[in-house]
Ligand SMILES: NC(=O)c1ccc[n+]([C@@H]2O[C@H](COP(=O)([O-])OP(=O)(O)OC[C@H]3O[C@@H](n4cnc5c(N)ncnc54)[C@H](OP(=O)(O)O)[C@@H]3O)[C@@H](O)[C@H]2O)c1
């Protein structure tokens with residue numbers, strides 16, 4: 474069993490909690506004794522044990538631990554958070570070896586976990602499937618390094634490039650893509666829409682087509698035009714309302730004041746303050762185009778029905794990027810873009 478195979482398994486395990494660990498990263502861990510995996514674990518939710526601890530606790534015969542190698546996709550933590558540091562636990566057990574996927578650039582860890590373990594005389598290797606482990610935590614790393622959330626743009630358009638019909642909502646995606654979009658909603662930390670989309674479509678922005686958590690809703694509504702009985706104000710998810718009129722905390726609803734000048738830059742700062750690690754931007758055109766023009770986006774997903782002609786309505790954003798992947802969902806083509 475190679476180090477790569479074991480770290481790959483760590484990534485697979487970590488991904489099981491995708492969308493559920495905010496503000497913590499996704500982490501998986503396996504324990505290998507004599508070439509055999511004897512324990513596995515992953516971090517399931519903030520406040521719950523870290524991956525390494527779950528892997529350690531899953532081993533039936535704890536006697537074997539000191540003769541084992543522990544693999545972990547992200548550097549073990551060295552600070553006291555909601556749980557004690559994993560580096561200390563690894564030292565206390567006295568593992569034979571520690572293999573780390575990628576180091577944790579978060580200020581609180583940043584090489585300290587690795588050093589601590591090495592200083593205790595345990596062999597440590599790091600940088601195994603480094604790229605893949607960074608990709609696994611693209612949201613977490615972007616948030617800490619760029620001091621803004623990871624931004625995913627998403628919209629659906631017709632063959633002739635419209636997002637709605639005569640400025641009225643029109644369902645372009647089919648049931649398969651709808652399910653896929655709800656999967657995205659469950660994985661990203663938050664979901665954002667502009668004023669017109671909230672007004673015209675009255676979306677609830679919750680995860681319904683699959684079992685998963687609801688993202689934090691973000692509404693841009695400068696003049697607080699959206700009536701309080703609209704779906705976006707139902708009690709099913711936390712909601713941040715960026716506006717120019719009031720700053721107030723009303724239980725699940727937080728009103729945050731923001732200026733129209735330098736809007737996107739300020740929004741990124743405020744979302745960072747709110748600890749929002751990623752945002753799925755669902756439209757409409759005006760809102761999406763701002764992110765595109767400012768080059769503030771990391772991924773984009775465009776759903777297209779090539780055979781649908783709507784003739785008139787809101788134009789899809791101007792988006793000159795080149796896709797790196799295409800998937801077919803029956804009559805919908807889904808194109809994927811990366812900006813990193
Ligand atoms: N096919 C799809 O995937 C999809 C997705 C979403 C929406 N849609 C469709 O798109 C249509 C809405 O698109 P849209 O482009 O008209 O609207 P939008 O992007 O939803 O909202 C635009 C409005 O939001 C406010 N706003 C947002 N950012 C702002 C900023 N930085 N500065 C100032 N104001 C800002 C402004 O309203 P104020 O000027 O009033 O403040 C602006 O007119 C809807 O009919 C909907 O059906 C389609």
Ligand SMILES: [Zn+2]
Pocket residue numbers: 523524549550557558559560
């Ligand atoms: Zn830890």
